[in-house]
Amino acid sequence: MTRLRLMPLLLVALCAAAFGFAGTAAATPATATNALNAPTNDECFKCHGSADVKGETIDVKGVQKTIYVDRAIYEQSRHGKLACTSCHLGFTSGPHDAEQTQNWLATAKIGACRECHADVFEMYRGSFHGNLVFGESSGEAPVCADCHEAHNIMPPESQEFRAQIDTLCANCHADALETYLDSYHGKAFYLGEIQTAVCTDCHGGHRILAPSDPNSSVNEANLIQTCGECHPGANDNFVQFMVHVNPKSPSSSFLVWTFYMAYVLLIAVVFTFGFVHSGLYIYRGFKDGLYKRNHH
Amino acid sequence: MASTSETITEQPTTEVVRPKKQVRTRIEYRRFNVFHRWMHFLVFCSFTVLVFTGMPLKYKDTAWAQWFMDLFGGVTAAGVYHRIAAIVTVFYWTAEMLVMVIMVLKARGKLKSRIPLFFNGKDLQDVIGMFAWFFGRGPKPQFDRYTYWEKFDYLSLVAGTVIIGMTGFMMWFPLEFTKVLPGYWLNVALVIHSNEALLAMGVIFIFVHFFSAHLKPESFPLDKVIFTGSLPVDHYKAERPLEYARRVREGTLDEVLIERRITWKTYAADVVWWTITLIAGVSALMMTAFIIWSVFD
Numbered sequence: 330m331t332r333l334r335l336m337p338l339l340l341v342a343l344c345a346a347a348f349g350f351a352g353t354a355a356a357t358p359a360t361a362t363n364a365l366n367a368p369t370n371d372e373c374f375k376c377h378g379s380a381d382v383k384g385e386t387i388d389v390k391g392v393q394k395t396i397y398v399d400r401a402i403y404e405q406s407r408h409g410k411l412a413c414t415s416c417h418l419g420f421t422s423g424p425h426d427a428e429q430t431q432n433w434l435a436t437a438k439i440g441a442c443r444e445c446h447a448d449v450f451e452m453y454r455g456s457f458h459g460n461l462v463f464g465e466s467s468g469e470a471p472v473c474a475d476c477h478e479a480h481n482i483m484p485p486e487s488q489e490f491r492a493q494i495d496t497l498c499a500n501c502h503a504d505a506l507e508t509y510l511d512s513y514h515g516k517a518f519y520l521g522e523i524q525t526a527v528c529t530d531c532h533g534g535h536r537i538l539a540p541s542d543p544n545s546s547v548n549e550a551n552l553i554q555t556c557g558e559c560h561p562g563a564n565d566n567f568v569q570f571m572v573h574v575n576p577k578s579p580s581s582s583f584l585v586w587t588f589y590m591a592y593v594l595l596i597a598v599v600f601t602f603g604f605v606h607s608g609l610y611i612y613r614g615f616k617d618g619l620y621k622r623n624h625h
Numbered sequence: 626m627a628s629t630s631e632t633i634t635e636q637p638t639t640e641v642v643r644p645k646k647q648v649r650t651r652i653e654y655r656r657f658n659v660f661h662r663w664m665h666f667l668v669f670c671s672f673t674v675l676v677f678t679g680m681p682l683k684y685k686d687t688a689w690a691q692w693f694m695d696l697f698g699g700v701t702a703a704g705v706y707h708r709i710a711a712i713v714t715v716f717y718w719t720a721e722m723l724v725m726v727i728m729v730l731k732a733r734g735k736l737k738s739r740i741p742l743f744f745n746g747k748d749l750q751d752v753i754g755m756f757a758w759f760f761g762r763g764p765k766p767q768f769d770r771y772t773y774w775e776k777f778d779y780l781s782l783v784a785g786t787v788i789i790g791m792t793g794f795m796m797w798f799p800l801e802f803t804k805v806l807p808g809y810w811l812n813v814a815l816v817i818h819s820n821e822a823l824l825a826m827g828v829i830f831i832f833v834h835f836f837s838a839h840l841k842p843e844s845f846p847l848d849k850v851i852f853t854g855s856l857p858v859d860h861y862k863a864e865r866p867l868e869y870a871r872r873v874r875e876g877t878l879d880e881v882l883i884e885r886r887i888t889w890k891t892y893a894a895d896v897v898w899w900t901i902t903l904i905a906g907v908s909a910l911m912m913t914a915f916i917i918w919s920v921f922d
Contacts, residue, residue, distance in 0.1 A: 516682045522700035562800050570808030576816050585812045592820035603832025609759035619842030
């Protein structure tokens with residue numbers, strides 16, 4: 330995933346060396362990507378890593394977020410060796426003015442990831458989510474950090490990251506999560522078997538498209554291919570399995586709902602009869618003193 | 626048995642005191658043969674495994690679901706145990722059906738009296754009679770070999786195994802199944818499988834079986850005849866007077882009377898039956914409580 334473009338970095342380092350200042354800039358990876366004049370991580374964490382700023386917040390799309398960053402967590406993350414300013418472009422040392430902050434939040438937050446992850450970024454921009462962010466509709470949609478987090482980025486292929494995919498998607502798609510978790514895959518995933526199919530295995534990660542889109546992995550035309558990834562030999566019949574179905578709702582699937590209701594009724598009748606019959610039998614047993622005469 | 630009577634008759638003639646040779650025996654009624662007892666053992670084991678590996682999936686949101694899955698070593702491992710128990714179920718079901726078919730063929734036209742596990746007209750009278758007795762409006766009905774709730778217990782297990790087995794195999798082999806029918810029947814299969822399981826669990830754990838073998842006055846606190854195979858004749862005569870009378874009438878009583886030796890092994894076995902029952906009983910009550918809790922939570 331992380332493909333550092335070495336050439337520009339090398340140039341930066343060479344230039345820095347040539348100008349004779351920032352002599353230590355290229356010495357450690359942590360500062361290797363520092364732009365000229367940009368503060369070092371030590372400088373950033375002097376304020377942002379201090380417990381004193383935990384209460385200080387900034388407004389991000391109406392949500393108050395702390396400006397505190399836990400240095401230990403950041404440094405063990407996938408990006409832990411990168412300079413703060415490699416993502417937080419355009420920031421200088423000292424107290425930042427509001428304009429600087431808002432500029433970064435508005436544009437650079439996405440642009441920053443693009444610097445290194447251009448291929449993934451292009452996939453994302455063409456996706457349903459990317460379209461909402463960059464397209465004309467400009468609706469609410471997750472950007473990189475909404476799924477990958479900003480300061481605690483986990484390797485996407487790690488077990489920890491995979492284990493939380495369902496809850497990530499559920500931040501917006503709560504209904505879909507509920508029906509998924511009631512399905513065969515979802516139950517297993519929920520109880521710890523993360524090698525079973527989860528949201529992104531069928532819908533894709535960065536290039537998620539609406540099911541109506543012919544290019545979508547969950548478009549009817551592509552289901553045999555998508556299901557076939559895990560179920561080789563899947564045919565037209567097989568892909569008519571419904572992953573997102575709510576048995577309690579007739580509008581979700583009338584067939585499934587009918588069977589569900591039939592069983593609810595049957596269970597209610599049998600259990601009620603069983604309770605009444607057993608209860609009365611025991612009552613009569615006590616009443617007639619049958620328990621006393623027992624020889625077993 | 627022969628040696629027992631010899632020991633008793635020998636004692637006065639030899640005049641030697643041999644206290645340990647005294648073996649107590651009792652005439653008992655053999656209610657279940659070895660086949661019945663083995664069938665019950667297989668049902669008991671496979672059913673317990675199936676319930677405990679399956680129910681956590683049905684009630685995945687509960688804390689105990691995760692606890693059980695961790696205990697089994699994860700969902701995948703639990704799935705393996707579930708499938709092994711399913712194969713045992715197929716085995717005992719097939720064996721039982723073979724025996725039933727042979728019984729039906731042997732009985733020819735005399736089905737009603739020969740196949741005591743099928744429902745007949747008297748069962749309806751018995752239901753009405755029992756409710757009358759519950760409310761003190763009549764005597765307790767007398768039963769033949771099996772009561773109506775025992776027939777229900779048995780027949781619901783036989784039929785339920787077909788339903789739950791078919792839907793289970795559909796989900797086990799989805800690719801093979803969808804060569805025949807559309808995939809949405811797998812959604813139906815899951816609904817049927819999990820609710821049929823709840824129904825079966827309720828019937829076995831609480832309403833019929835637990836009640837029938839433990840809670841009702843005639844059996845309280847434990848009717849261990851399915852383990853031992855036989856019970857004292859007078860007990861049986863009181864419990865199932867019609868079968869007793871029928872056997873006397875037909876002259877078949879001797880076929881089912883045995884002389885049972887009462888030794889230390891009898892009591893050791895009782896300890897085993899009690900231990901199994903206590904573990905099973907506690908597990909059953911625990912699972913029932915868990916499910917009631919999660920339904921009303």
